[in-house]
Amino acid sequence: MVLVTVEKKKLARRGVKILFYLYIVVIFYFVLLSERYGRSTGYDTSHVNLVLFKEINRFWRYRHLLSTEAVVTNLFGNIFAFSPFGFMIPIVINKKKAFFRSVFATFFFSLLIETSQLIMKVGVFDVDDLLMNTIGGLIGYIGYRIMVAIYDVYDRKRAAK
Numbered sequence: 145m146v147l148v149t150v151e152k153k154k155l156a157r158r159g160v161k162i163l164f165y166l167y168i169v170v171i172f173y174f175v176l177l178s179e180r181y182g183r184s185t186g187y188d189t190s191h192v193n194l195v196l197f198k199e200i201n202r203f204w205r206y207r208h209l210l211s212t213e214a215v216v217t218n219l220f221g222n223i224f225a226f227s228p229f230g231f232m233i234p235i236v237i238n239k240k241k242a243f244f245r246s247v248f249a250t251f252f253f254s255l256l257i258e259t260s261q262l263i264m265k266v267g268v269f270d271v272d273d274l275l276m277n278t279i280g281g282l283i284g285y286i287g288y289r290i291m292v293a294i295y296d297v298y299d300r301k302r303a304a305k
Contacts, residue, residue: 157235164232168253171225175257176266191268199272222276223283226250230284231291240292243285250281 193199200219207215233249234242254277261267 157238160232160235164236167228167232171229171257172260174225176260176264190262190265192262193268193270193272196271196275199268199270200276219276222273223280226254226277226280227284227287229253230281230286231288232284233281234285234288246285246288247278247282250284251278254278254281 203210203215203218229250230246233246234240237245237249239245251274254274257277258269258273262269
């Protein structure tokens with residue numbers, strides 16, 4: 145019975161790894177290539193925001209002039225987009241308690257994306273995005289820890305029977 149559980153865990157981890165790599169490809173596509181977000185042509189020069197909270201404040205201040213989609217995408221999209229990264233990274237690296245690794249990995253993945261935008265001259269290299277993406281990864285990691293705790297309780301109850 146224990147071997148089946150171990151095999152199921154290995155299979156589940158392999159599945160999460162595949163989803164993780166697909167997720168990374170999808171994130172790069174949307175950030176660097178998606179026409180929906182204006183990535184079909186690059187800028188002539190790179191756009192950079194190094195002032196923390198500048199874009200967040202701008203979107204919040206002018207939210208009544210912008211579409212709801214633009215406000216939600218810019219204020220919450222990065223958080224939602226990076227939550228899966230924070231959820232899956234402890235599974236991929238096979239570390240149940242990997243808080244700092246998850247947060248740092250999310251930050252560095254976000255930095256890679258922002259730097260790619262800078263080099264390819266699409267989008268904006270934005271420190272607000274780094275912050276929001278990292279918060280998203282943190283939220284994803286918290287979700288992962290909650291799921292692990294629920295599974296552990298379920299597993300203990302099942303073993304007690």
